[in-house]
Amino acid sequence: MLYFKIINTKMQCIHSVHLKLTLQWITAITMSILMLGCSEPQRTNSTFKGQTMGTFYDIKVAHFPLTTSKQSSIHAEIDRRLEQINEQMSTYRPHSELSRFNLSPAINHFPVSKDTAKVVAESIRIHEITSGAFDITLGPLVNLWGFGPADVPQQKPTAKMIETTLSRVGIQHLNYTKKTLSKNIDGLYVDLSGIAKGYGADVIAEYLESLGIKNYIVGLGGDLRAKGINGNNLAWQIAIEKASTSAHSVQHVISVGTNAIVTSGSYRNYYDLNDERFSHTIDPITGLPAQHNLVSVTVIHPSAMTADGFATAFMAMGEEQAMALAKQQGLAVYMIYKSGDSFQEMFTEEFAPFFQRDLQ
Numbered sequence: 001m002l003y004f005k006i007i008n009t010k011m012q013c014i015h016s017v018h019l020k021l022t023l024q025w026i027t028a029i030t031m032s033i034l035m036l037g038c039s040e041p042q043r044t045n046s047t048f049k050g051q052t053m054g055t056f057y058d059i060k061v062a063h064f065p066l067t068t069s070k071q072s073s074i075h076a077e078i079d080r081r082l083e084q085i086n087e088q089m090s091t092y093r094p095h096s097e098l099s100r101f102n103l104s105p106a107i108n109h110f111p112v113s114k115d116t117a118k119v120v121a122e123s124i125r126i127h128e129i130t131s132g133a134f135d136i137t138l139g140p141l142v143n144l145w146g147f148g149p150a151d152v153p154q155q156k157p158t159a160k161m162i163e164t165t166l167s168r169v170g171i172q173h174l175n176y177t178k179k180t181l182s183k184n185i186d187g188l189y190v191d192l193s194g195i196a197k198g199y200g201a202d203v204i205a206e207y208l209e210s211l212g213i214k215n216y217i218v219g220l221g222g223d224l225r226a227k228g229i230n231g232n233n234l235a236w237q238i239a240i241e242k243a244s245t246s247a248h249s250v251q252h253v254i255s256v257g258t259n260a261i262v263t264s265g266s267y268r269n270y271y272d273l274n275d276e277r278f279s280h281t282i283d284p285i286t287g288l289p290a291q292h293n294l295v296s297v298t299v300i301h302p303s304a305m306t307a308d309g310f311a312t313a314f315m316a317m318g319e320e321q322a323m324a325l326a327k328q329q330g331l332a333v334y335m336i337y338k339s340g341d342s343f344q345e346m347f348t349e350e351f352a353p354f355f356q357r358d359l360q
Contacts, residue, residue, distance in 0.1 A: 045231040048075050052082040053090070053197055055221035059204065062215040062231040074211070081203055082220075088116045089196045091139065091189075101181050102139075102189045109180040119192055119199050119305065120176045126195075126309040127171050130325065134313035135284040137174060139191035140165045142282055145289060162287040169284070198262055198308025201225045205260075205304075218304075225260040225304045237356055240298055240334070251336070251345070254354040260304035264311035265296035265336075281315045293338045294319040300332040300354055319346070 046066050048059040059078065066074070090096045094103075097112045104110060123136045144157050144165050157165075168187040175182040181190070192199075201220040205227070208216050215228030217236045226236040238261060239250040254261075281290040297314040301307040310331060314322035319337040323346060326333035332350040336343050 046071055046074075048078055050075075050079055050082075052079075053086060053200060053221065054092075055197070057082070057200075057204075057221075058219040059208075060217050060230070061208065061213055062229060064213045064215065077207065078204055081207060082200055085115065085196065085200050085203065088113050089119065089192045089199075091191050091193070098190055098192065101183075104183075105186045106184055106188075108182045109177070110182065111179060112181050114178055115199075115203075116192075117176050117178055117181065119196055120174070120181060120190070122305055123192065123195055123309060124171060124174070124176070126306070126313055129329065130310075130313040130317065132171075132284055133316045134194065134309055135169070135171050136190050136192055136194065137169050137171050137188055138282055138284055139189040140168050140187075141284075141287050142191070145282060166287045169287070194312035195305055195309040197221050198223045198260065198304035198306070201260060201304035220304075223260065223262045223304045223308055224256070226256050227258045241296075252334075253356045254300075255356050256300060256354060259300050259302055259332075260307045261298065261300050262304060262307040262311045263296060263298040264308075264315045283316055290316050290318065294322065294335060295338055295343065296336040297322065298334040298351075300351060323348070 046061040046064070048057070048061075048071075050057055057078075086093060086096065088097045091099055091102065093099055097116050101107075101110050101112065120136070123134065126134045127136075141162075144161060168185070168189070170188075173183050173185045173188050174190065175184075197220055201218050201223045202225065204218045204220070205216065205225045208218070209227070215230070217224060217226040217230075224238065226238075228236075230236055235255045235257070237253055237255050239253045240263065241249065241251060282288070283290045294315060294317075297311045299307040299311045299314070301310070310326075310333075314326065314333065314335070317325070319335055323333070323335060326348050330348075330350055332348060332354065334345065334347040334351050336345050338344075
């Protein structure tokens with residue numbers, strides 16, 4: 001579950017935007033971004049909002065005066081760039097680059113954009129670092145367990161069904177060049193939902209910077225990337241939600257600096273079947289929903305794409321293995337895990353400088 005508050009200063013007014021997400025691009029079911037206002041006037045702020053990748057985007061720019069005409073032009077370009085990513089990487093559009101590749105049999109050097117190849121390349125890199133915990137070929141297993149476009153299964157998948165599906169899974173069957181993808185088995189299905197949204201946030205942040213904008217925050221679903229200060233000359237601050245299935249409350253407030261922040265969680269995206277609970281996080285080794293006590297991972301990194309991939313991978317690994325790897329890689333990572341009837345937290349030393357204060 002993803003939930004952030006973007007905080008300005010004296011919290012005297014609240015504007016809430018509740019976002020209902022689909023499984024088209026992400027595995028979390030719902031999230032909310034609350035923009036907390038204040039009594040002081042905002043200075044030269046522009047806001048751009050819209051829909052993309054099965055979710056919403058919310059972008060704020062500060063200290064960069066824009067005419068109405070220029071705002072419209074920037075908004076149109078943001079939509080165009082996000083639409084281009086959909087046309088490249090969506091698995092819900094039958095004519096996207098990725099969909100056409102997925103529908104093809106085993107093939108060498110299938111032409112794709114450099115953008116798609118770049119996201120696949122980063123996916124394979126994270127796969128290698130995480131010893132297979134991040135695998136963009138898991139789509140058939142996600143669908144088998146009812147976390148894709150199909151309905152929740154009426155019966156738990158059998159061992160034979162899982163074994164058959166696993167035979168069509170494995171990033172070792174996928175290769176790339178700067179402008180092509182290849183696969184050496186029929187039925188290999190690439191799904192970039194665990195990383196492409198972060199890439200989209202990076203694309204928009206880099207576009208804003210190309211215009212000379214130095215103070216912004218880009219929110220694309222639950223993936224955020226920030227730089228500079230807000231309209232009240234304060235660093236952008238973000239609140240992370242407590243792990244709870246029933247209510248939204250804040251665990252910590254952090255100042256993200258010039259970085260991206262991504263949270264992945266399992267405690268709201270699950271279903272119960274015959275007295276068993278199944279989470280959307282699939283273990284790529286066993287083909288089963290992951291069984292561990294980790295419920296939420298937050299990663300801070302300069303790249304939202306990279307943060308997105310690692311957050312997804314860590315949720316599959318579980319708290320002990322994920323924390324060990326995060327420390328080894330020197331990543332800024334914060335985790336919430338269940339211990340008995342309560343929730344506990346742990347974080348790497350790289351994450352500690354981002355803490356600000358708790359909201360009471």
